[in-house]
Each structure stands twice: as C-alpha cells, then as structure tokens.
Amino acid sequence: MKGNRVLWMLMGGLLLAPPVWAGPYAASNGAVTDQRTGLVWQQQDDGQVRTWEAAIAYCEGLTLTNQSDWRLPNVKELESITDDDRWSPAIDPIFTGTSASFYWSSTTYALYPDFAWVVYFYNGYVYYSHKSLGYYVRCVRGGQ
Helix, strand or coil, X not given: CHHHCCCCEEECCEEECCCCCCCCEEEECCEEEECCCCCEEECCCCCCCECHHHHHHHHHHCCECCECCCECCCHHHHHHCXXXXXXXXXXXXXXXXXXXXXXXXXXXXXXCCCXXXXXXXXXXXXXXXXXXXXXXXXXXXXXX
C-alpha cells in the first residue's frame, strides 16, 4: 500500500509524493480493476519493449475486454500500482507477467521534452528516460 513509503523522491528538481490512493484489486478477463481509483489495468503486458511514441500507439490501438479506450497511464497512475512490500517486481502478483524493468508513462519530463517519466518495477521508483529508448508498457482505461 502506497501510504507506507516514508521518503519522497526528488527527481530532476520535481518532488514526487507517493499516491495514497492505491487499493485492492479485482481481476477479470485479462483486466485488473483498482477498486479505490476505478482505473482498469491491462493484467499482463505483452512482453514487448517499445519507444515512448510506439507505447502510446500500442495502448491507443489495444482492444481488451471488448473495450478500445485504452491509453498509456500518466506517471502518478502507473506509480500507484507499485507495491512497497515487494521487490523484483514491486507490484501485486495479480498483475501477471510483469518484468522487473522500466515501464513507460505518458508524462513528458517538463524540463526536457525528449524525456518521459518511467516506473522501474524492480523497486517501484520513478525515473525519467529518453523517449527513443525501449521499455515495457501496461495500458489503462478510465480516470483522468
């Protein structure tokens, strides 16, 4: 649960507070619903790495659970599904097939627009990286 994180992260001059709204999950037909936020997540990523632009296109083109309004999550949403009590990967096991690696968010790093925020699911921390690099993707629907 996210409220357990004591330290906030200072990344590139931006103070990121851990969200306290991550909650219990329910899985159904390849999707996971966060019962506190109402966000619906892709339960298992497809194991492919993509650039940031390709990650956005992948989510926008995804049809899962007969829904086609999937999108790349923003950094706060993506960080909300990390689990501080787990490592390698730092996520609830209801999310199957998660690599202990970096996952793209849709959030551009404001100081350097060629960079975007990523979540490292080895430890659940937030970093930024160049958009041309290849990372994993977990799509979401709802919210915003």
